[in-house]
Every structure is written in C-alpha cells, then in structure tokens.
Amino acid sequence: MLDLDIIHEALGRVVDPCSIATGVPISLADMGMVLEVTEADGAVRVTLRLTSPICWQAANIIAKVEQVVGEVPGVTSVTCAVNARAEWLPAMMNPLAQARLRRLRPVAGAVA
Numbered sequence: 001m002l003d004l005d006i007i008h009e010a011l012g013r014v015v016d017p018c019s020i021a022t023g024v025p026i027s028l029a030d031m032g033m034v035l036e037v038t039e040a041d042g043a044v045r046v047t048l049r050l051t052s053p054i055c056w057q058a059a060n061i062i063a064k065v066e067q068v069v070g071e072v073p074g075v076t077s078v079t080c081a082v083n084a085r086a087e088w089l090p091a092m093m094n095p096l097a098q099a100r101l102r103r104l105r106p107v108a109g110a111v112a
Contacts, residue, residue, distance in 0.1 A: 032092025042076030
C-alpha cells in the first residue's frame, strides 16, 4: 500500500492551466480540485472536480495528473476521472493560495 501523502504531494505539482493563464499559477490541490484519491496494489485513482463544467482543459489536466502520479515510485497504474456533478467553489481553495491570488489579481469593488 502506497502512502497517499506522496500521491497528494505529486498532485501539488500539477498546476491548473487557467491559473497559469491568469498569471497566478495554483496547483490542483491548492485550488481544491482534488476530490478523492484511492490506491490498491499500486493502482491509483484520482477523482477531480473542475472549476467549470465546460472546462476546455479537462483532457490536458487529466493527462498531466496521470503522468505526474505515474512517476511516483510504486505506482503501477493511474486513472484520473472528473466527477461532473461535483461543484467547485472559490471557498474550496487553500486560504494561502486564495490570498496570493487576491493580492495579485484583486476583485474589483471588493473591500479589503
């Protein structure tokens, strides 16, 4: 059985493509997009929630997750899927990542 903390650490290296486009790269983990990670005999399954149900980057995100997690020693296979019913809200973000985003890209009209 693999240590799931190592899998989560690997997921921390996968950056949300839209966050890159906005100039504030944030990992899937810090975005709150990782819904579930399970492992059995080296086979890892990662389930994500997307920030938008019409995310055009979904295939790229899935491919990157499978690549990065597949590089973890002891992982024999990786399946990454999206739960299309799982809603994402900004409040699901890591508070430090959210604060960094707001520092670099403030919300118009927001009270500090």
